[in-house]
Amino acid sequence: MALALQTSDLSEDEMIVDTLIERARIAQRAFEHRADQARYDRAALAAAWALMEPSRNEELSKLAVATTGLGNVRDKITKNHRKTLGVLRDIKNSKTVGIIKDDSATGITEIARPIGVVGAVVPSTNPVATPTNNVVNALKCGNAIILSPSPKGVEACMKLLGYIHAEFDKIGVANDLVQMIPAPVSKAKAQRLMEKADLLVVTGSQNNVHRAYSSGTPAIGVGAGNVTVIVDETADLAAAADKISASKTFDNSTSCSSENALIVVDAVRDAFMAELHRAGGRLLDKPNAAKLKSALFQGDGLNRRIIAQDVDKVIAEVGLDLADAETAKFLVIEGSGIGPDYPESGEKLSLVATLYHARDFDGAKRIASELLTHQGAGHSVGIHTSIDERAVSMGAEMPTCRVIVNQAHCFATGGSFDNGMPFSLSMGCGSWGGNSIDENFNHKHLMNITRIVRPIPIDEPAVDEIFADYWQEAGK
Incomplete structure (x- = not known):
């Protein structure tokens, strides 16, 4: 009864997003179950090829310029290809599942784990390249991802999503791993995604970045350029x-x-x-x-x-x-x-x-x-x-x-x-720009790391050893 009451209190926009989130969680758990690196890598490559296939890249670039009125087709094609190829280079030999580090000196073993469901708010300036890069990075680490495009970027995002799902169908990957907020996009839907996802990646307006940081969900935002x-x-x-x-x-x-x-x-x-x-x-x-x-x-x-x-x-x-x-x-x-x-x-x-x-x-x-x-x-x-x-x-x-x-x-x-x-396509600006990261956003930001901690020989310094130089200079 309590659940029914809570559901009835939700707006239509909130229920739409909640349904996407639940579908994404089911798909992500299945994707992660008994996964190996090959599974994650294959899905990431599928999403990348959805854009990099030349005829699709040209079509999506033309659509992006036509619907947003920003940029030019020739350079969009180059950007889509170059940025996606570069991300593939960066992730190619990176291990993102299972044991990724085993240090006998510290006794610590590190195990890579997915974040879960990533929410990605993407800008109208790069309505194809940015979501593709976010999707590739998320899949590389075993996550599901839900895209929240700008109003002008909806049509290009929908077309891109269709091509990603077509590639997924070839290799048996669940389409619900990559979804988008359906049109008409709205601040209410984006806000609900910010509240319900496990991690947010927000590129674009500083208003969106600030809303993400105040949503209660861990967020990676980027600062303004100049x-x-x-x-x-x-x-x-x-x-x-x-x-x-x-x-x-x-x-x-x-x-x-x-x-x-x-x-x-x-x-x-x-x-x-x-x-x-x-x-x-x-x-x-x-x-x-x-x-x-x-x-x-x-x-x-x-x-x-x-x-x-x-x-x-x-x-x-x-x-x-x-x-x-x-x-x-x-x-x-x-x-x-x-x-x-x-x-x-x-x-x-x-x-x-x-x-x-x-x-x-x-x-x-x-x-x-x-x-x-x-x-x-x-x-x-x-x-x-x-x-x-x-x-x-x-x-x-x-x-x-x-x-x-x-x-x-x-x-x-x-x-x-x-x-x-x-x-x-997302540059962290550190504390100067009010951001949680100071480096280029990449796949390593979309992993949890579990650490197995074992006892090692005691390494406890003497107080005199620590303070000797200080005492010599300042006295006790």
């Missing part, structure tokens, strides 16, 4: 300009790792700006910059007719007068300040970057720290330099979890085939 890159007097200016242009323009700057601000040391400012112009960056004069700022920053938000749009559409929308607009790839405006009164100092999600200049590297570092403190603390910064110690000093002094050195930022931050970062 990437700043320094170009110092020792940099290879042509290479820096090419890398910044490639990164800034990729998928029309939908990535949280795309450059938002460039800080150039005065000694090379003119030479670098010439290289940036060659690479497609167009520094606007004051009248054009004023028109762009007025059009892009509207009230407390960004103009949706400009964010993540092709540069020719931005130029036409704003009505810019550029002599060489036909070769422009992105636009640059001078920064007049940093903080809430200067919206150009924040994340722009568009083919627009803000330029600051500094007298020297120390000045550039101060400006970058101010920008991070204003927005994007913990996420990442970049530097183009020939002096590696400068990157190390940035990592030691600035509120950031990543310093990207001499690389195209948006490709490097989330993992690359030529650096050692795990592939991910």
Whole structure:
């Protein structure tokens, strides 16, 4: 009777989500029962191939751009392929079931166990790549997962889910291991998922991240991006300009790792700006910059007719007068300040970057720290330099979890085939960004570890041994 009363008190949205959760729990328990690594790996590969098969990747990329209005198809295809392949590389030889470590010195044996049911809130900027990566990572560790897409990402997520289930049918994996909140998506349904899942992975708006952290469910959220890159007097200016242009323009700057601000040391400012112009960056004069700022920053938000749009559409929308607009790839405006009164100092999600200049590297570092403190603390910064110690000093002094050195930022931050970062579309920002992790989200965050603890020979130090140096300096 009590159960019936509780059920009758639930809203329709809550009952829909509760049903998904129960189905996921049944499927997950069966998936975990007497599992071996091959079972988890096969399911992860099936989900990955659901997207990586070329014709499906192209179809899903076109659908994503058509329904969200964000990014471009060519780069979506590349992102979907590259990010998924990178995750597969990262998980290929990772053991996620059974005994994963046995240390005779400590007497501790570690056993990998699934989390259970993962709830994943995914953004409209990456409505295909992010859910696929979340699904692959979850399955690798023996979990079920329920996706909560953005309203604009529902159609792409549904199509992706259908392809995942088709691959599951080939190998006898239960479809209920991967589900999504059905349309129409709503905050009520997402909130119920946040309350009922065993772990949340939330990428996208900071509002969603904060709701996840306050839901009562363990949550992995990510912070806001506002990437700043320094170009110092020792940099290879042509290479820096090419890398910044490639990164800034990729998928029309939908990535949280795309450059938002460039800080150039005065000694090379003119030479670098010439290289940036060659690479497609167009520094606007004051009248054009004023028109762009007025059009892009509207009230407390960004103009949706400009964010993540092709540069020719931005130029036409704003009505810019550029002599060489036909070769422009992105636009640059001078920064007049940093903080809430200067919206150009924040994340722009568009083919627009803000330029600051500094007298020297120390000045550039101060400006970058101010920008991070204003927005994007913990996420990442970049530097183009020939002096590696400068990157190390940035990592030691600035509120950031990543310093990207001499690389195209948006490709490097989330993992690359030529650096050692795990592939991910979700970057933890540590305590600076209000996050529970300070590294790239990856499959290792989706395991519980059970530890078998055995007795070992006693290792108890004497008090004198511990305090000897301290007493010598300070006295007893």
